[in-house]
Amino acid sequence: MSLPRFFPTVLALLVPCYLFWYLLHPWIGNPLAWVLDVHLTAMMPGLVEQVGGDGVNVLIYSTYSEVNGELTRLQGSEYRVGFPFNSRILTYALPFYAALTLATPGPERLDTLFRGFLVLLPTIYLCALGVALQAMSAGLGDRFELFGGNDIIRRSLVALYYQLSTLILPVLAPVLVWAWQSRDSTLFVAFVRPPRSDRGVPEAGKQV
């Protein structure tokens, strides 16, 4: 497999991978909402009442209601202020990674794919946490308190975490996981890795 063949193969594989991801998304989106529910309600019991979802959109229910444009603590059965976000903006990392991995020559592709998902799913959760924190930081204003400290610094860090979580990590994490797993594949060895003489003595049994 050469680079000129690899990239068209990735593009072709993106179609079925996206199709599977799109159709099976509740299997990813619902567990993501459950884990966020457990963690956010434990981390911020004064701010988050519950996290729910419909398989695609995650909805964070706050412990606040809104009366005449003002945020007030929930007293009973009023409407709660909620913060929704589309979890697909994070999980598209999975079909991207799958297309890269399946296009790469090597043994045990499905096993590799499974191990890659085990790394990517916690990464997606961390990204979702960044999106959730930013949604609450923007929506709750002064009432959003996390770990104490300077308000401006905290808000800036949350905003930076959010930007990283939405703009960089969903596209970069799959590439990093794929590159690490494929470093001994014929694609890397034949085309991009430095010659053996520059990397010391070859290891016994390694495919060259």
Next chain:
Amino acid sequence: MARFILIFATLLLVLFSLEQLQVAQQAFIQPFTAGLALASAALMSPFDANLLAHGRVLSDARTGFAVSIESGCNGIEASIVLVAAVLAFPASWKLRLITVCGGLLAVQGLNILRIVSLYYLGLWNTEVFTFAHLYLWPVLIMLDVLLVFLLHLHFVRVRLD
């Protein structure tokens, strides 16, 4: 490998943090984004008499449909990933400079194609526009970055051979 990862991650965080600064946004990112909109409009207007361009907004005179090119849609983040990766990998400075310049052209060229395609997809079908905008084009831009970086690694290897 560990050294590359450390330098890459550090450069990525530093460049990305700098990009988020208000002063960088006002002095560079927003004018650059407006320039992208202008370049896209310049490409489209000879073939589309209904296209209106004002600032970062491209709109259709018939339907009123409009797209606004915002931070995050300007290919800067992909460019940052590319620059961080190329600078972190050991190579001659001449080769790094050539790759960064060529790579930035490749990323921004594809990004203009992205803006043009999203505009016409949006005119045609909102759902397809959303899918392409949020899920597909970020991947295609990153594949472009990956292709440039792998070619860079190949040229490093060729020079070592």
